[in-house]
Amino acid sequence: xxxxxxxxxxxxxxxxxxxxxxxxxxxxxxxxxxxxxxxxxxxxxxxxxxxxxxxxxxxxxxxxxxxxxxxxxxxxxxxxxxxxxxxxxxxxxxxxxxxxxxxxxxxxxxxxxxxxx
Amino acid sequence: xxxxxxxxxxxxxxxxxxxxxxxxxxxxxxxxxxxxxxxxxxxxxxxxxxxxxxxxxxxxxxxxxxxxxxxxxxxxxxxxxxxxxxxxxxxxxxxxxxxxxxxxxxxxxxx
Numbered sequence: 001x002x003x004x005x006x007x008x009x010x011x012x013x014x015x016x017x018x019x020x021x022x023x024x025x026x027x028x029x030x031x032x033x034x035x036x037x038x039x040x041x042x043x044x045x046x047x048x049x050x051x052x053x054x055x056x057x058x059x060x061x062x063x064x065x066x067x068x069x070x071x072x073x074x075x076x077x078x079x080x081x082x083x084x085x086x087x088x089x090x091x092x093x094x095x096x097x098x099x100x101x102x103x104x105x106x107x108x109x110x111x112x113x114x115x116x117x
Numbered sequence: 118x119x120x121x122x123x124x125x126x127x128x129x130x131x132x133x134x135x136x137x138x139x140x141x142x143x144x145x146x147x148x149x150x151x152x153x154x155x156x157x158x159x160x161x162x163x164x165x166x167x168x169x170x171x172x173x174x175x176x177x178x179x180x181x182x183x184x185x186x187x188x189x190x191x192x193x194x195x196x197x198x199x200x201x202x203x204x205x206x207x208x209x210x211x212x213x214x215x216x217x218x219x220x221x222x223x224x225x226x227x228x
Contacts, residue, residue: 004159035216045207045219091159097214104150104175105209105217107159 006108023092121220140208149191
């Protein structure tokens with residue numbers, strides 16, 4: 001069975017600080033996909049990134065970066081120079097490859113990030 | 118291209134009432150899913166479909182029915198609403214092995 005753990009329930013930072021959101025996953029599959037979604041106060045779920053299990057390259061997109069390490073089953077998300085608009089709940093999710101249940105995304109419980117001035 | 122749309126945005130029901138949450142996508146995605154989001158529990162899969170005419174249960178299917186008569190639509194039916202079904206419901210769709218995109222959500226309150 002697949003599982004995603006986001007141990008940090010809530011994080012508060014002051015604007016311009018860097019912050020890392022942790023994500024640890026469990027799966028028996030050798031091929032899988034990892035995701036991060038953002039849920040701002042307005043409630044919608046916004047896709048941020050998808051990473052394949054066979055691609056361990058780190059990804060940087062503007063102030064966002066992701067560190068994928070298969071050896072520790074982690075897929076951490078760092079926001080550099082945080083801004084108030086980054087305040088949201090962030091979800092890490094895992095999807096195993098294959099048919100049938102391949103559509104299932106297993107979510108972590110989310111990390112609420114509060115960025116203050 | 119509207120993406121994934123859901124109606125209604127908000128609904129109040131009395132215990133025992135039935136209703137259908139509508140979901141539609143215009144991206145020709147094969148896979149569609151319904152999730153519920155409850156505080157502190159992330160999102161949990163209710164039902165999913167891998168194509169028209171094919172549906173299957175997720176983690177928390179009890180009290181919900183689905184059908185998939187077309188590629189575009191995937192309605193979720195509550196047969197007899199219970200207070201435990203108070204939640205935010207998200208519909209999602211994706212292509213095979215693609216990224217899952219979510220609708221805006223339906224907030225349901227069962228009294």
